[in-house]
Amino acid sequence: MRNHKLLFFITIFFFALGFVNIHFSLLGIVCMTLPIILLLKDRKKTWCQGYCPRASLYTNCGKTKKWNSRKTPQFFIKGNMKWIMLAYFGVSLFFIIMSTLGVARDIRPAMETLRFLILIPLPFKMPQLFDIIDLAPWLTHLSYRFYSMMMTTTFLGLILAMVYKPRTWCTICPIATVSDVILKK
Ligand code: SF4
Structure with missing residues (x-):
């Protein structure tokens, strides 16, 4: 089974929804x-094998390339790169959970900007088409964190797809x- 070639619209829709209201990013949990x-x-x-919208995005972007793909590094296929990425993912989730708990307990303010690779703040505030009032600040913080993680991994995947x-x-x-x-288990 192959990913449907139009599934990439879901990825674009997901990131666009973040500009409508950042709290939609929690759909990424799905x-x-x-x-x-x-x-x-x-x-x-x-x-x-069949439903990943991100894989569809990478496939479609890869097809637009006007240059030849470089050979995938063995480090990616047989080396430790996948474990490094898994560690990054684990650290990201840890940051997301701990900082959200910190906001919920009023120990720290909610983050209201995007961050690349967990720590690097992007130098602009995301436009929001509409606000949802009276939401708990930790929910807003969690949404920005989640969007940031999805944005970072999608961006890295796109770079890899182009190279x-x-x-x-x-x-x-x-x-x-x-x-x-x-599966091994
Ligand atoms: S991007 Fe991840 S979840 Fe999507 S098809 Fe590739 S391996 Fe699977």
Whole structure:
């Protein structure tokens, strides 16, 4: 089964929704949990093989290249890169959870800007088409954190797609690594 070629619209729609209201970024939780639910149900990587909107985005962007792809580094295929990415993913989740708890307990202010690679703030405030009033600040913080993580990994995947083969990100994607570990068990 191959990813439907138009699924990439879902990825674009997801990032566009963040400009409507950042809290829509919490929909990204579906992207993280659905692959594992399908994996446990089907005992294979159903999401990766047929439904991943991000993979569709990488495939489509890769196709637009006017230059030849470089050979995927062995470090990605057989080396430790996927474990490094999994560690990054784990650290990101840890930061997200701990800082959200900090905001919920009034120890720190809510983050209201995007960050690249967890720590690097982007030098602009995201326009919001409409505000949702009276939401708990920790929910806003969680939304910005979540959007930042999705933005960072999608950006890295796009760079890889433009330099190497379109779905090079899939060789080091934390979802794929976790899926492989579960399948082995
Ligand atoms: S490996 Fe990651 S990016 Fe690739 S298809 Fe699976 S979930 Fe999507």
